[in-house]
Amino acid sequence: KNQVEQSPQSLIILEGKNCTLQCNYTVSPFSNLRWYKQDTGRGPVSLTIMTFSENTKSNGRYTATLDADTKQSSLHITASQLSDSASYICVVSALLGGADGLTFGKGTHLIIQP
Amino acid sequence: GAVVSQHPSRVICKSGTSVKIECRSLDFQATTMFWYRQFPKQSLMLMATSNEGSKATYEQGVEKDKFLINHASLTLSTLTVTSAHPEDSSFYICSAVRDRITDTQYFGPGTRLTVL
Numbered sequence: 382k383n384q385v386e387q388s389p390q391s392l393i394i395l396e397g398k399n400c401t402l403q404c405n406y407t408v409s410p411f412s413n414l415r416w417y418k419q420d421t422g423r424g425p426v427s428l429t430i431m432t433f434s435e436n437t438k439s440n441g442r443y444t445a446t447l448d449a450d451t452k453q454s455s456l457h458i459t460a461s462q463l464s465d466s467a468s469y470i471c472v473v474s475a476l477l478g479g480a481d482g483l484t485f486g487k488g489t490h491l492i493i494q495p
Numbered sequence: 496g497a498v499v500s501q502h503p504s505r506v507i508c509k510s511g512t513s514v515k516i517e518c519r520s521l522d523f524q525a526t527t528m529f530w531y532r533q534f535p536k537q538s539l540m541l542m543a544t545s546n547e548g549s550k551a552t553y554e555q556g557v558e559k560d561k562f563l564i565n566h567a568s569l570t571l572s573t574l575t576v577t578s579a580h581p582e583d584s585s586f587y588i589c590s591a592v593r594d595r596i597t598d599t600q601y602f603g604p605g606t607r608l609t610v611l
Contacts, residue, residue, distance in 0.1 A: 425588075487537060
């Protein structure tokens, strides 16, 4: 069964600090992995997408890494801001890597404190 | 970027009534739209896949007669929760794609449904 596990479940850090969120998956055959940011009461917004051959991808202060051998991904947030408070969801795509065959993680709820 | 809207953003209804939620792709034609439900602190759960001009495909355990989906055009899909009960209270999110095989899903802002 395809699964995506995220850790930690929740995280509180001070504004300006860095943090790293983890995502482990057992989706097969793997096609791509996406990180989404979901503000409370809003729909998810895509941050990064990585395919099998990509090890790292950045989007501003967000840097995602992927180790396809160990089936792990991380999302690193640098110099956190209050607006980074949100849920971060790891989504892994199987099969043809399109809209079908997505497995969602439960997300990491991140709170940035001033 | 592609924009997907949902209406209404929040709705409160009485038990037994029906509620319609609209999902629109504002600046592109969506061959496929997806409907998700999300409970607090849970991941998104796919309810159904909607293709323009054809019947929706429902995930296992989702009642098609309770959650009616109509994808009448390439920019509009609707989800109607019929005979709503308090346990149907949830956050409903739609997403739209241009190309089902290769494209990214663009999510709507979600609709918070509360059934009293």
